[in-house]
């Protein structure tokens with residue numbers, strides 16, 4: 001038997017990537033009886049039959065599962081935003097960072113269209129850090145790339161090989177272009193926003209993993225907003241590294257870093273050690289988390 005990864009299910013068959021090629025697989029009868037649902041990313045053992053055909057004999061337990069789109073065993077989420085056109089939506093970016101890390105998945109930030117935006121993106125006043133530096137300083141892994149000139153693509157490719165990744169980010173930022181830049185020769189449609197939006201959100205069902213830069217990558221359709229995961233209000237700081245590292249210095253253990261006295265986070269904010277936008281988003285998300293808490 002050969003170990004492989006399920007890329008997609010389509011038309012009653014499952015397509016499995018193993019030993020550098022794609023196998024068209026059917027299921028063993030016992031799997032059908034169990035009505036087990038297989039999703040891209042599932043690690044399977046297949047028994048080759050003829051040519052490129054095989055049967056799935058075993059499925060390994062999942063390490064994690066991402067929903068919307070459903071992908072199993074995700075090693076990392078590549079959050080894609082453009083440096084310009086469209087301007088990066090930092091609320092959405094911070095929201096995705098919370099969601100992804102809450103799901104136990106490592107985020108990688110990729111800012112595209114570097115060719116269009118050679119100068120640093122100023123966050124506040126002149127001389128402020130570029131958006132890439134903002135997130136690098138907090139401790140995230142950041143790449144700035146151009147899908148046009150290929151700048152930064154090789155370095156990102158090295159981070160993708162031998163891993164299962166999902167691409168997420170709003171539409172128009174260059175996710176499909178990034179996929180193409182990472183795997184020249186296999187063209188994914190780019191810039192087809194009008195065609196895509198006709199099919200709308202239902203395209204999420206057809207998520208598939210594709211071989212890209214020596215790894216497996218799922219290109220997800222664009223989205224514009226997402227709600228906070230259900231959690232306790234005090235847990236939100238777990239997903240803001242710059243708050244998590246300072247919260248033990250607050251006067252109260254239960255400090256929410258909002259209106260409490262002697263708050264180390266507010267002190268750091270005043271000293272310019274925490275980015276105001278990040279803190280602003282923390283407060284917005286805190287409100288959402290508390291509202292969801294009340295409903296339970």
Ligand SMILES: Nc1nc2c(ncn2[C@@H]2O[C@H](COP(=O)(O)OP(=O)(O)O)[C@@H](O)[C@H]2O)c(=O)[nH]1
Nearest residue numbers: 113146147148171172173174175176177190191
């Ligand atoms: N100048 C420039 N244009 C880009 C870059 N990446 C994508 N684009 C353009 O941005 C538009 C949207 O790209 P697409 O890959 O379809 O975005 P998606 O909706 O995230 O998949 C297309 O017209 C691309 O040609 C880049 O790095 N530089």
Ligand SMILES: [Mg+2]
Nearest residue numbers: 175176189190
């Ligand atoms: Mg696309």
Ligand SMILES: [Zn+2]
Nearest residue numbers: 250255257263
């Ligand atoms: Zn505090």
